Amino acid sequence: MRHYFALFIFGILLAVSSCRTDFDTVASSGNLKFSRDTVYLDTVFKNIGSSTYQLKVYNESKEDISIPVIQLKKGLSSKYRMTVDGMSGNNGKIFNNVTLLAKDSLYIFIETTADITDANPADFLYTDEIEFDSGANLQKVALVTLIQDAVFLYPKQNPDGTKEKIQIDGKETDGFYLDENDAVNGNELLFTNDKPYVIYGFAGVPENKTVTFEAGSRVFFHANSGLFVDKNASLQINGEVSATEKSENEVIFEGDRLEPQYSDIPGQWNSIILSEGSANHSINHLTLKNATIGLSVNNQIATTVQIKNTQIYNCSQYGILAQNSRINGENLVINYSGLAGLSCVYGGDYSFTHSTFYNNWPNSEHFAVHISNKLAGATPEAKDLTQATFNNCIIYGSGTNEFNLDKSTNAQFVYQLNNCLLKFSSSGSNPDYQFKDDAVHYNQIILNENPKFLNASQNKFNIDNTSAAFAKGNQTYAIPTDILGITRTSPPDLGAYQSQDFPK
CATH class of the missing domain: 2.160.20 (Pectate Lyase C-like)
Structure with missing residues (x-):
């Protein structure tokens, strides 16, 4: 009986020691790694939602960390929106105290819906940044989308x-x-x-x-x-x-x-x-x-x-x-x-x-x-x-x-x-x-x-x-020119294209 009781106590101690609390994490030190440094959201029409794009964030350290804030630089006015590991945060713009375990990663999914008036009039690009932490530990990932008027x-x-x-x-x-x-x-x-x-x-x-x-x-x-x-x-x-x-x-x-x-x-x-x-x-x-x-x-x-x-x-x-x-x-x-x-x-x-x-x-x-x-x-x-x-x-x-x-x-x-x-x-x-x-x-x-x-x-x-x-x-x-407007020779080639030398 004593033997079973000892095993029972040992199991409880092991389970308790395995539980993570907020005290298990340390503050982020600004050493996060990213799957890309810029997320290009492909061309979208004005006011039409984009597809969802993915960014992966890595914690390569041996410690569980807490990232004080993950946010869009333009804040609540940004035309981008995110989910961070399934969380929607504050309107998909701001996320506080995000935990990232040692040797682990998290997924950020990004979308946008923007008007042509939101874009830079010179190149029709709409841009923002995802900011991780602040001050000396600040890290950024750029977001870029081409907006087409239609x-x-x-x-x-x-x-x-x-x-x-x-x-x-x-x-x-x-x-x-x-x-x-x-x-x-x-x-x-x-x-x-x-x-x-x-x-x-x-x-x-x-x-x-x-x-x-x-x-x-x-x-x-x-x-x-x-x-x-x-x-x-x-x-x-x-x-x-x-x-x-x-x-x-x-x-x-x-x-x-x-x-x-x-x-x-x-x-x-x-x-x-x-x-x-x-x-x-x-x-x-x-x-x-x-x-x-x-x-x-x-x-x-x-x-x-x-x-x-x-x-x-x-x-x-x-x-x-x-x-x-x-x-x-x-x-x-x-x-x-x-x-x-x-x-x-x-x-x-x-x-x-x-x-x-x-x-x-x-x-x-x-x-x-x-x-x-x-x-x-x-x-x-x-x-x-x-x-x-x-x-x-x-x-x-x-x-x-x-x-x-x-x-x-x-x-x-x-x-x-x-x-x-x-x-x-x-x-x-x-x-x-x-x-x-x-x-x-x-x-x-x-x-x-x-x-x-x-x-x-x-x-x-x-x-x-x-x-x-x-x-x-x-x-x-024979039709005088082919589909590209190239003059056909005599006798002509078959099909829609006049023959040309391919680049080697």
């Missing part, structure tokens, strides 16, 4: 508290119509390069109106948002060739998350929708990325949708989804789509020249190009495909077969590929894929030879003279 377009709130809505393909969705006489923004049907635009919900182009995007305009779409062009309305995208890699004259559509980790994530916003009955669309020098469906074209058979010098990347479903429509594409590049880069269904009339269709989505069911004259559930189920022509194109990707035909005999199905490089590894006896023997549908087809793109995973589809696409085009179909 034009915000969004559904108005109704008197009953609901949001403004519009009809898209018979369905009601959060949205609004662009107003050419808006009291705040002026002409919302003209997108200039003065400021970027941020769109919430669907921005609709009203009937009988034209929306115009000037060279260099930038549009950022919030989650589930997009652009909807109503019947008898038109879309005009007037980008131009850029002189530098900054794409200063390109029109760019993308999601509104500006952090680098979101730069290539598909499905961040919805789509550009050209509705049935809309007409006279022209798209030139557009870069569109990270949508669900980049461009949705619905029953545009009366007039031709012109798409030139355009890049569409990282769409979770389709780069272009066209239904019974008429499209002419030149110097078009599409890459990384969950279902198909280009999908033309339910018939129509399509012509693509000097275009590069690539798909490296990690799924064996994807295609770079999908052509069909059918539509499940429609009446009739099939419509005439009067033309699907590809001239001097590259159709390639990471899958086995990147070109897919889905044909109904109940409607016309006319297609032809001339001087194209194609990824297709298992044609067998299927009469639709006899690339060498079917002169009606295929002329001068290069099968399964590597185009040797500069870097397809980074959407760089330039080629050099070692590419299988080099000088394999037919001059009859």
Whole structure:
């Protein structure tokens, strides 16, 4: 019994000696270490909250310490806010007597929401510092954020508290119509390069109106948002060739998350929708990325949708989804789509020249190009495909077969590929894929030879003279300049890019 009692007393003493009280700590001596000396919070739009950024603070000494204060230099007026090891402190600005154990660390999470007026007018940077302790023991970590001014377009709130809505393909969705006489923004049907635009919900182009995007305009779409062009309305995208890699004259559509980790994530916003009955669309020098469906074209058979010098990347479903429509594409590049880069269904009339269709989505069911004259559930189920022509194109990707035909005999199905490089590894006896023997549908087809793109995973589809696409085009179909405005040689290269020497 005495033995058990002794063990019991020993256990209590051990537990008590293990408990920490405020008397276990010593004052900080100003020797904290940090995971970084400056925290750069990536670019944010005015009055839009940033992502959360992390700073780690280390106590490398053998003693538990107490940091008298951790605070933002601008105090309670700072536009930054923090949590320190899960604590919110005084409005996320000031934290007193923070304990940090020996050989341990703590996490500080930092966010900001600032207006353009808070930033330095010379460089639009908003800055502050996190101060640790004071006096001789003062240590600092700088905070830096670039604030972008922008034009915000969004559904108005109704008197009953609901949001403004519009009809898209018979369905009601959060949205609004662009107003050419808006009291705040002026002409919302003209997108200039003065400021970027941020769109919430669907921005609709009203009937009988034209929306115009000037060279260099930038549009950022919030989650589930997009652009909807109503019947008898038109879309005009007037980008131009850029002189530098900054794409200063390109029109760019993308999601509104500006952090680098979101730069290539598909499905961040919805789509550009050209509705049935809309007409006279022209798209030139557009870069569109990270949508669900980049461009949705619905029953545009009366007039031709012109798409030139355009890049569409990282769409979770389709780069272009066209239904019974008429499209002419030149110097078009599409890459990384969950279902198909280009999908033309339910018939129509399509012509693509000097275009590069690539798909490296990690799924064996994807295609770079999908052509069909059918539509499940429609009446009739099939419509005439009067033309699907590809001239001097590259159709390639990471899958086995990147070109897919889905044909109904109940409607016309006319297609032809001339001087194209194609990824297709298992044609067998299927009469639709006899690339060498079917002169009606295929002329001068290069099968399964590597185009040797500069870097397809980074959407760089330039080629050099070692590419299988080099000088394999037919001059009859040549577009004089490539997507970068470079003059094509004779015979031309296949795809959207004229070959150049890569830097070694």
